[in-house]
Amino acid sequence: MANFELLVNGERRAVDVAPDTPLLWVLRDAIGLVGTKFGCGQALCGACTVHVDGRARRSCTLPVSQLGTAAVTTIEGLSRDGSHPVQRAWVEIDVPQCGWCQAGQIMSTAALLAERPDPTDAEIGTALNGNLCRCGTYTRIRRAVQRAAELTRADGRAR
Amino acid sequence: MTVRLSRQQVLHATRAGWYLFEPPAAIAAALPLTRRTFLRVSAAGSGGLLVLVATRDLVSASAGAVADAPFQPHALIRIDVDDAVTIWASNPDMGEGTKTSLPMLVAEELDADWTRVRLENAPLDRRYGGQGVGGSDAIASAWLHHRQAGAVGRHLLVAAAAAQWGVAADVCSTSRGVVRHDASGRTATYGSLAARAAELTPPASAALKDASRFTLIGTRVPGRDVAAIVRGLPLFGLDVRKPGMQYAAVAKSPVFARRAVRVDATRAMAVPGVARVVEIAGLPNPTHLIPGVAVVADSTWTALKARDLLDIEWEPSPFADESTASLRAQAAERLSAPPEVLHNSGNVDTALASARHVVDATYECAFVAHATLEPHNCTADVRDGECWIEGPLQMPASGRQVVAAAIGLAPEKVHVMSSRIGGGFGRRLMSDYAAEAAVVSKAMGAPVQVVDSRSGDLQHDYYRPFAVQRLRAGVDAQGRVVAWDHTLATCSRNAYRLDTRPPSSTELYGSYVGRVKTVQELDPDLVPTHIPNARLRYAALSTGVPTGAWRAPSHMAIAFAVETMLDEMAAKAGRSPVDLRLDFLGDTADVPSSAEGYTYDPARMRAVIREAAERGGIGGRAAAGRGRGFASHFTFGSYCAQVAEVSVDASKRVTVHKVTAVIDCGQPVNLLGVEAQVEGGIIDALGTAFYAEVPIARGRATVANFDTYRLIRHREAPRLVEVHVMPSRRTPTGTGEIPLPPVAPAIANAIAALTGTRLRQTPFSRDGWSLA
Numbered sequence: 014m015a016n017f018e019l020l021v022n023g024e025r026r027a028v029d030v031a032p033d034t035p036l037l038w039v040l041r042d043a044i045g046l047v048g049t050k051f052g053c054g055q056a057l058c059g060a061c062t063v064h065v066d067g068r069a070r071r072s073c074t075l076p077v078s079q080l081g082t083a084a085v086t087t088i089e090g091l092s093r094d095g096s097h098p099v100q101r102a103w104v105e106i107d108v109p110q111c112g113w114c115q116a117g118q119i120m121s122t123a124a125l126l127a128e129r130p131d132p133t134d135a136e137i138g139t140a141l142n143g144n145l146c147r148c149g150t151y152t153r154i155r156r157a158v159q160r161a162a163e164l165t166r167a168d169g170r171a172r
Numbered sequence: 173m174t175v176r177l178s179r180q181q182v183l184h185a186t187r188a189g190w191y192l193f194e195p196p197a198a199i200a201a202a203l204p205l206t207r208r209t210f211l212r213v214s215a216a217g218s219g220g221l222l223v224l225v226a227t228r229d230l231v232s233a234s235a236g237a238v239a240d241a242p243f244q245p246h247a248l249i250r251i252d253v254d255d256a257v258t259i260w261a262s263n264p265d266m267g268e269g270t271k272t273s274l275p276m277l278v279a280e281e282l283d284a285d286w287t288r289v290r291l292e293n294a295p296l297d298r299r300y301g302g303q304g305v306g307g308s309d310a311i312a313s314a315w316l317h318h319r320q321a322g323a324v325g326r327h328l329l330v331a332a333a334a335a336q337w338g339v340a341a342d343v344c345s346t347s348r349g350v351v352r353h354d355a356s357g358r359t360a361t362y363g364s365l366a367a368r369a370a371e372l373t374p375p376a377s378a379a380l381k382d383a384s385r386f387t388l389i390g391t392r393v394p395g396r397d398v399a400a401i402v403r404g405l406p407l408f409g410l411d412v413r414k415p416g417m418q419y420a421a422v423a424k425s426p427v428f429a430r431r432a433v434r435v436d437a438t439r440a441m442a443v444p445g446v447a448r449v450v451e452i453a454g455l456p457n458p459t460h461l462i463p464g465v466a467v468v469a470d471s472t473w474t475a476l477k478a479r480d481l482l483d484i485e486w487e488p489s490p491f492a493d494e495s496t497a498s499l500r501a502q503a504a505e506r507l508s509a510p511p512e513v514l515h516n517s518g519n520v521d522t523a524l525a526s527a528r529h530v531v532d533a534t535y536e537c538a539f540v541a542h543a544t545l546e547p548h549n550c551t552a553d554v555r556d557g558e559c560w561i562e563g564p565l566q567m568p569a570s571g572r573q574v575v576a577a578a579i580g581l582a583p584e585k586v587h588v589m590s591s592r593i594g595g596g597f598g599r600r601l602m603s604d605y606a607a608e609a610a611v612v613s614k615a616m617g618a619p620v621q622v623v624d625s626r627s628g629d630l631q632h633d634y635y636r637p638f639a640v641q642r643l644r645a646g647v648d649a650q651g652r653v654v655a656w657d658h659t660l661a662t663c664s665r666n667a668y669r670l671d672t673r674p675p676s677s678t679e680l681y682g683s684y685v686g687r688v689k690t691v692q693e694l695d696p697d698l699v700p701t702h703i704p705n706a707r708l709r710y711a712a713l714s715t716g717v718p719t720g721a722w723r724a725p726s727h728m729a730i731a732f733a734v735e736t737m738l739d740e741m742a743a744k745a746g747r748s749p750v751d752l753r754l755d756f757l758g759d760t761a762d763v764p765s766s767a768e769g770y771t772y773d774p775a776r777m778r779a780v781i782r783e784a785a786e787r788g789g790i791g792g793r794a795a796a797g798r799g800r801g802f803a804s805h806f807t808f809g810s811y812c813a814q815v816a817e818v819s820v821d822a823s824k825r826v827t828v829h830k831v832t833a834v835i836d837c838g839q840p841v842n843l844l845g846v847e848a849q850v851e852g853g854i855i856d857a858l859g860t861a862f863y864a865e866v867p868i869a870r871g872r873a874t875v876a877n878f879d880t881y882r883l884i885r886h887r888e889a890p891r892l893v894e895v896h897v898m899p900s901r902r903t904p905t906g907t908g909e910i911p912l913p914p915v916a917p918a919i920a921n922a923i924a925a926l927t928g929t930r931l932r933q934t935p936f937s938r939d940g941w942s943l944a
Contacts, residue, residue: 014444031444031474038473042419047411048404050594051472052545053626057878060545088404100402107394107844110852111267112401112408113545113594119402138887145878147545147595148267149855151889153848 017077021046022090028077036072036080037061040087048088048116052145059144062117063087069124069140088116091123098168099123102161110148118144122158126165132158243366245328245374246321247299248278255349255363257284261291262300262318263310264566265397266593266600267852268908269845270310272396274318276841277311280388281322281381283346284362291396296568296588303590304567306601306721308808308906311841315904319380327378332369333360383839383901392844397592407592409563412551414619418447419472420612421479421623422464424632425486427871428716429454429462436483440467443481445474450615452608458718459634459669460574461607468616476625491716492871496638499713499868500536503640503661506711507534510659512676518705523655527646529744530655533737535643536933537729538865539663539873540636540722541629541881546594548624548632552609554579555617559586561606564593571603578607579614586610597856598721602634630881631873634720635866637663637679638713639729643737651745653738653756656703661711662729668719675712679726703756717868723856724909727807728916732861732934735803735917740930749802749921750785754778770809770905780804780811780834780898787896788815788832798829801922803914809905810837811898814854816918820926825944826936828858828890828919833911835895838902846907850895853911859884861916862936862943888943 019026021044028043035054040046040063049072052060056071063072064086091097095104099122109115118141125132125140132140137158146154243251250258259278265271271291279286294300301317326346333351334341337358345352349362383389400407425432437449447468454463465482469475524530550563552575559581565571568588576583593600605622613620624632639662646655664675671677722728742749757774781804785791794800797819804813815832833850840846863882867874875881920931923941931939 030471033477034471034473038471042471042473045413046404047406047413050545051410051547051623053878054476055626055877055879057626058545058883088402092403095399095403103402104394104398107398107848109267109395109398109401110269110848111265111545111593111595112397115401116404141886143885145545145883145885147543147597147856147883149852149859149884149889150848151855151884151886152851152893154886155889 015078017080019077019080019085020082021085022087030077032076032078034077036063036075036077036085039077040072046087046089050113050116052114052117058114058117059121060114060117062120062144064120064124067124067127069121088120091119097123098164099126099157099161102157102164106153106157106160108150108153108157110150114144114146118146118154122161125158126162130165130169131162241367241370243325243328243362243370245325245369247297248318248321249282249325251325251329251362251366251369253363253366255288255361256290257282257288257349257362258290258292259284260294260300262294263303263305263314264564264568264590264593266305266564266566266596268305268310268849269395269842270305271592272393273311273842273845274314275396276388276393277314277318278322280386281319282325283348284322285348286388286393288349293589293591296572296590303569305596306566306598308810308908308910311904312809312906320377323378323380324374328369328372328374329362329365331372332365336360336365336368389841390839390843393842394844408546408594409551409591410546410549410594410621410623412562412591412621414551414553417551417619417621418468418470418616419475419623420450420466420468420609420620421472421475421625422452422466422608422628423479423482423484424462424464424628425489426631427486427489427492428632428718429458430486430489431463432465432484433487434485435465437467439481439483440478443469443474443478445470446478448616449482450612452611455574455577455607457670459602459604459720461578461604461611462632464608466608466612466622468612468620472623475623489716489871494716494871495869496538496867499638499663499715500640502713503711506661506713507640507642507659510661510709510711512674512710513707514676514710515706515708517707520655520657520705520707523705524644524646524657527655528649529741530644530646531737531740531744532644533642533733533740533930533932535641535729535733537639537732538933538935538938539638539717539868540860540864541633541866541875542595542597542599542722543630543881543883544595544597544599547626547629548605549622550605550609551619551621552606552613553619554610554614557581557585559610559613561586561610562589563591563606563609564596564600565590565603565606566593566596566600567603571606574603574607575610579610597723598725599633601721626878627876630866630875630877632718633866633873634668634718636722636725636728637665637719638715638717639679641729641733643733645737645741647741647745651747651752653703653741653752654705656706658707658733659709659711660730661713663715663717663719664712665719665721665725667712676710679710716871724807724912727805727909727913728857728860731803731805731913732916732920735805735914736920736924736930736932739801739803739917739921739924743924748791750781750790753781753804772806776836777804777806777811780813780836783896783898784813784815784832784834787834787894788817790815799922799926801918801920801925803917803921805913807906807910807913810835810907810910812910812914814911814914814918816915816922818919818922818926820923821944824939824941826862826919826923826941827944830892830894831890831915831918832894833896834898835907835910836898836900837907837910838900838904840897840900841904843897846897847895849907850911851893853908854893854915855884855889857912857915858890858919858943859888861919861934862941865935865938882937884943
């Protein structure tokens with residue numbers, strides 16, 4: 014076991030875990046943030062996607078010891094109240110079925126839109142192709158990403 | 173006054189954060205409830221005042237005046253004095269939308285204001301009615317029960333208002349949580365009537381609304397958990413956290429369901445954080461609990477890591493040499509002399525000999541895993557002679573029985589709370605993971621969450637059965653199907669679960685064929701009733717591979733063979749595949765019911781087929797380079813027809829441009845949810861048709877993760893899925909499984925239209941096909 018200090022959703026968190034523990038399990042078991050989901054453990058499904066210094070990363074294969082001082086954002090930290098444009102779009106389009114993959118889909122989408130505010134269909138496909146949805150919500154996700162892009166641009170204009 | 177709380181109500185009252193319910197010690201600590209304590213705990217829970225009278229009491233406590241009393245006309249409903257309406261979500265939601273659609277049934281008849289209705293998840297309790305979900309029958313089962321609950325509530329609220337105003341009940345109306353006396357314009361909110369209504373005796377039943385007066389049913393209602401899902405709030409089984417909870421991972425025999433004969437846990441126990449190793453004996457029925465060795469640790473990661481360090485020798489298996497190839501060889505042998513003739517009409521051999529065109533085809537469908545994205549998990553707390561189960565149980569009532577058997581408790585000592593379920597697809601009809609958690613928790617004397625890795629989840633599933641079918645069919649010179657000779661060989665689900673009914677009863681045409689007397693009682697969409705010469709035969713394959721129900725069980729394999737064969741017949745006869753089908757369906761409702769207990773009406777199937785054909789452009793010309801394929805199927809009481817439009821490149825990469833789907837599921841309850849099920853079901857079936865296979869070698873599953881067990885991806889999804897829900901006022905039937913069976917045959921028929929190649933096995937990837 015070893016002590017690590019992480020920056021998660023803007024808060025400093027001290028944890029005592031084995032150094033090879035993936036960030037996913039640090040979040041879920043040590044810190045108690047269970048919004049980040051376990052799906053495959055090998056970065057094959059995207060359910061565990063979080064932002065590390067703003068970039069989408071698979072937390073299930075990211076050992077806590079490699080994190081250093083990086084800032085981690087989880088679905089719980091994307092907004093305080095579900096008001097992030099991607100979350101609003103997901104609600105508006107009624108995307109989730111079972112819902113297990115959706116935190117990962119949302120985190121991948123938020124990272125995409127931060128970099129590409131007006132993504133093409135191809136860019137959406139590329140950014141989300143690693144996020145599996147077992148219920149088959151892909152058509153609604155595609156619509157929701159486009160809607161989130163609209164909302165993001167509208168928010169930008171409002172500011 | 174004395175207020176008595178039932179055990180379940182205490183559980184709700186003590187709910188805090190994401191601890192959906194608390195172990196007995198926590199309840200004991202909270203008791204006796206003082207008024208202050210009581211208010212505090214209820215505020216931590218649902219936010220409403222819980223002062224309820226129940227028959228099975230755990231505790232009594234003093235609390236406030238009766239004027240605070242809410243009105244609870246049924247276990248599913250509570251109306252508080254502040255006008256808050258709470259409806260209990262009685263059945264678990266695994267993505268099919270029951271959390272929203274079932275409470276809608278209550279709210280419709282209650283005339284509650286849906287935007288102000290709060291939902292609570294219900295623990296397992298018979299007062300809520302049937303609480304399982306499966307067979308696409310959640311809506312059908314709750315249709316009258318839940319509406320009656322709402323209607324009785326509304327009846328009493330109106331009676332209370334009428335008494336207060338000294339008017340007749342039948343001159344009062346209700347809308348959005350308010351009773352109105354139409355003549356005087358007086359109104360009263362439900363909350364203001366709660367105390368008076370609570371004193372009235374509920375009638376055994378109350379009149380239900382005519383469908384023309386529905387204001388909520390049939391509309392598009394967003395899912396009620398969506399706002400919580402997009403924020404990552406804890407809703408699921410794997411999100412359960414309890415004080416002192418430990419984590420466990422279970423090693424199982426790679427060759428299915430064998431016991432450990434030697435366990436060396438030295439290396440596992442050496443991992444820091446590992447508490448103990450617990451052997452699981454299993455139950456006689458392998459669908460209840462299979463043997464294993466659990467490692468219990470202080471985190472999921474430690475448990476999973478240490479589990480893989482166990483050195484275990486497993487008892488030998490008679491199926492240790494089994495493989496997909498050996499099963500195929502066994503099927504070939506059994507198909508040549510199938511033991512069981514289920515139906516034989518006319519003279520099939522003569523009809524085949526005299527038919528104008530005959531097609532003789534063999535179809536193979538691979539074992540398929542459920543691959544729920546939320547892996548196998550459950551949390552149990554077994555202490556002081558009682559067991560608390562919380563997790564993704566699709567069938568909480570049968571889960572209770574299995575858990576009770578596994579740990580030697582009476583079923584009434586097992587308390588079950590189903591969480592939101594991260595995908596079911598049939599996997600969670602079994603409750604083996606709950607039994608695992610209970611066995612380990614009992615050994616530890618502490619709450620335990622069992623979780624499996626993806627490889628464990630894929631390698632120890634109850635798979636969709638491997639199936640081989642031989643189908644010979646003939647058309648005459650007029651293009652009519654005159655002969656049909658269909659033989660099916662599968663690894664029977666019924667045989668695996670030690671059911672006493674015949675092995676064929678879960679396998680052929682999705683029905684309990686064993687109790688069927690005439691061909692008219694078989695699913696007639698599958699056995700064309702107007703084919704004069706028809707024979708159906710079945711052979712069970714001997715196997716050690718676990719099998720179970722997979723979304724639209726048996727319908728998937730059967731529809732693939734039947735619907736592609738009909739397309740082939742139409743092509744041979746130079747006819748439209750739609751006309752060929754309409755021919756033998758007949759015009760009249762001459763088929764009273766299917767073996768699944770649903771009435772089958774050929775007129776409804778005809779209407780769905782015609783609607784889909786027109787919307788999907790069957791008979792018209794597809795754009796250059798594109799082909800269209802048609803298929804239809806009757807599953808669990810609902811009707812679905814689809815047209816797929818595809819193009820294919822030189823490397824057998826298939827682009828699905830559009831799928832047009834028409835469904836008749838009777839009265840749609842939540843239209844938005846029905847559309848979601850059809851869209852998602854089509855995408856699920858598409859990925860499954862192209863990629864899903866669990867190969868068997870050396871008696872074990874040779875898939876490891878999503879690299880070797882391929883799911884459909886974003887870019888492969890159809891560019892467009894158009895869903896048309898037939899308007900209907902008939903009793904609702906299912907939607908969760910109905911859209912799937914037509915998909916593989918519609919795609920295969922489209923590929924055949926375009927290339928002339930007939931696909932006769934799933935997954936299509938076996939023949940080199942993939943999605944572009």
